[in-house]
Amino acid sequence: MDILSKKETGNTALGYLQSKLIDEAKLKIFDHSKxxxxxxxxxGFKYQQHFSRLFKQKTGITPNDYRNLN
Known part of the structure; x- marks a missing residue:
């Protein structure tokens, strides 16, 4: 599956899932009550640090910085 998805989308299955996860995170970050x-x-992250690291890797900024921009 990884080979097919990468060939058709230019992204691996993991990369695709991570992108969707970050898209969902971006929406949730607007809820300042959380x-x-x-x-x-x-x-689904056991540790907030792992989430923050992935978020920064995919967006270039931390979740807190993203929240403060919007």
């Missing part, structure tokens, strides 16, 4: 830790937990 902490970044709450959002990370809702998205």
């Amino acid at each position: 902490s970044i830790n709450d959002i990370a937990s809702e998205l």
Whole structure:
């Protein structure tokens, strides 16, 4: 499956899933009643640091910085 999806989309299956996860995170970050830790937990991350690292890797900024921009 990885080879087919990469060939057709230019992205691996993992990359595609991570992109969708970050898209969902971006929406949830607008809810200021939830902490970044709450959002990370809702998205299935055991540790908030892992979520923050992936978010920064995919967007170039931390979840807190993203929240403050919007």
